[in-house]
Amino acid sequence: MKSKSIIDYMAIDIEEGETSLLSWMLERDLLRNVHQLLVNYHGLLPDSDASVYTEHLQVLRALFEEGFRIFHFIRDVQCLFKPNMRQTGCYSLNMIRNLPKSPPIDVYDVETTLNKPIRDLSILYNRLLLSTQVHCKQLVRIGDVNDGGWEVCDDPEYRPSPSCLVYSFGVDNDWTFDDEVSKVYGCEVHSFDPSIGLQDHKRSDKITFHNLGLWDRPKGKLGKWNMMNMAEIIEMLGHKGKIIDILKMDIEGMEFDVISNMITSGVVKNIRQLDFEFHGGPDFKETDDIRSKLKPLRDLHEHGFRIFWSHPNVIGKNVRPFSVTGRQLSRCNENYFLNTNLKRT
Structure with missing residues (x-):
């Protein structure tokens, strides 16, 4: 040696x-x-x-x-x-x-997503969801380590403020993130999930549960579920214009449409930390399908959001081979963004 x-x-x-x-x-x-x-x-x-x-x-x-x-x-x-x-x-x-610094993945070039074949776009998509674009020095796990917890950037420039506000979409009967973020930072937490059979209630003095789902359309019904878009929820709760310190969502494939809606409505500019679980892939059968996912990711980038952490969800049957490279990849990836436009100086 x-x-x-x-x-x-x-x-x-x-x-x-x-x-x-x-x-x-x-x-x-x-x-x-x-x-x-x-x-x-x-x-x-x-x-x-x-x-x-x-x-x-x-x-x-x-x-x-x-x-x-x-x-x-x-x-x-x-x-x-x-x-x-x-x-x-x-x-x-x-x-x-000597960790090298790589240039941004060229998914943010409009011509790339319009003209490249599905094979190349699939490679870009999977690379992007496994990348890091901005450095968070102090990463804190809030909630269970195994599954149900989420990462928070605790750097002074981005950590939740003393009067912090958190939205948590997709509880699925795992309250570890919601409970702990309210205790660690003292945040006002609003939790949402229409699929677990609970009515609106106060879980604690800091946590309010809403029997409500998130989508990209005006207020309506999805089967038996009550649904609203983000701008409507923010207005309903009296939070218009307020900074949402952390917005976390696991909404089973509707996240890309919701991102586009949040950008169109303008509410995304007031979110400091944005945590998603992205679903889909690693392979795509239709070019329009992969493009419909790359565009909202590009739009987030244009609005100042940068990935500070990525984590493939390997629970259950999420892991599968990527046909292009043969590598084992997950169809579900947790991605964590910082809004660099809301960085404290």
Whole structure:
């Protein structure tokens, strides 16, 4: 390993002991030719004392000083701390030396989406939903680590304000995000879901539930469900002109139409953090289908929104092979945007 040959990729997964191994390798300058480094970390327990955390932090600092930068991390849900489902004792870090800065993916060029064939557009779509466009230094998981929680950028420029307001669309009987964001930040939270059989009620002094769904059309019915568009909901709640610190939605495929409607109505300009689960793909059969998804994503970009985190949802049958590359991809991706026009200075 001390040769001049570049090791393009090194993976370490040894079921504990990785911090000791990395310390040993760093002391002997054995990582100097490693370009990308993936490490699965173990060893943190619910009752671990400060020395265990210090050991992990010292190794991470040494890797940073060696030139490695984290470009992605994954929490291992097999090591969740019970009953605290927000924390896990295992995590994976993907690191790279001299992290390159890439230009924006050319999906934002109108001519690209109009003229490129479906194969190329599918590649662009999947690349975009797995990309990061702006750096959030302090990423906080609010709610369950496994499924149901969502990420929040806690940087001072974007974190929820003292009088914060949160909209949460798609509860699905998992209240961990709604409950915790109200406790951690003290936010006024409005939760929406017409599919779980609950009537309007106050869940707590901070959380109000609405038996109401979100779509892109004027107030109406979808089967038995009451539906409204975002501008109507904002006006109904008396929040017109107010900043929505976090708007989170998982609305099962209606998100692209809703984005377009929010942009047309102008309400999107008052949203600071925007969290979606996008559905569809990784393959597309119709060019119009993929274009109908790329246009609202381009429109968000033009209104100042940048992806600060992406997370493929690999629960259930979401994962499937992408026909173009053969890679395993998810048809559902959680994407997190910051409105750079609302960045605090």
